[in-house]
Amino acid sequence: MNADGSGSIEFPAPNVCEDDPTFTPDGIRIIFHRFDPVANDEAFWSMDLNGNDRRRIGPCCADPTVSPDGKKLSFVGFNGDPTGAALFTSSVDGTNVFQVTPFSFDIAAKQDWAPDGQHLVFSIDGDVPIPGVSTNIVTIRPDGTQLRFVTNYHGGDVNAFVGSYSPDGHWINFRLNDHGLFGLYKIHPDGTHLKAILPLSDFRPRFIAWGPRPSHADEEDDEKE
């Protein structure tokens, strides 16, 4: 549908769960998660923007995200333990699966690639709440090295759940859960310059994504933010 919410087009798929859509960088296909309860088949698929030309990719689990160069997927996999969720990558065709983090990181479903493809960002200890343990935002290189905490909350009352990188790569946006209130925040990947976008309230943003500025943006949109 249009950016203002009008003109939606529905892709009907009765009795099948299709979710977690994400665009390929060229914008011509959508990769999504699909679960068919009748066939008990769960996998990532791709389709064109009209819902046609559907192709099964292979790896299952959660939140497929295409790398900026369009060659890889990142996604979240589970080992069956209540707190066992890890970050994986694969080729965009589902081959060459690589486990980036251990399952003990128990990462939340939402994760993202840096625009230059050099890092991934995710939320550690974010899948299942553990009393006394805070969820924090972490970056890591796709080969599993250079783990870095962007936030450092402790005690479990304050938690940070990542949304995405900004298109220019200078910011990471996220939801801050602070003693039962929620805010939309942004922070530099090095952990500095924490700023509130929507201050703490009971308005709870989830699955946050940061889009590029449309090329047809009018002059007022080009104002400095």
Add this chain to the structure above:
Amino acid sequence: MDILTLKRVHGTARQSSRGCKSETHLGTAQAAHVESTSDDGGSIAGERGRTVSGLIAFQVQTAAGVQIYTVRPNGNCLQQITYLSGDAVAQLGRQTDARSSLSTTRPVLAVTLRS
């Protein structure tokens, strides 16, 4: 969170802030916050060779189900863009500037957004 709470948090005044293409629910508390954050993005937006950052999109549980909102990175122009009777569970792709996608849970559908 229901719409009444949203209005309480973000103010009830529907003002057309400079640069917004449509009315927003921006309230006084948030407007004050915008002043405190409006000084940090200019150099980034103008940097050569980088994609300029646009809107931030997210989903919120409302009394009418999960709906999608957008907001500018400076907190300005908060806007609800879906008003579905079911849940609109969204992930807007950052790779494309003119389209977005979401899925709903009625039962579960995929939708493309085109602008």
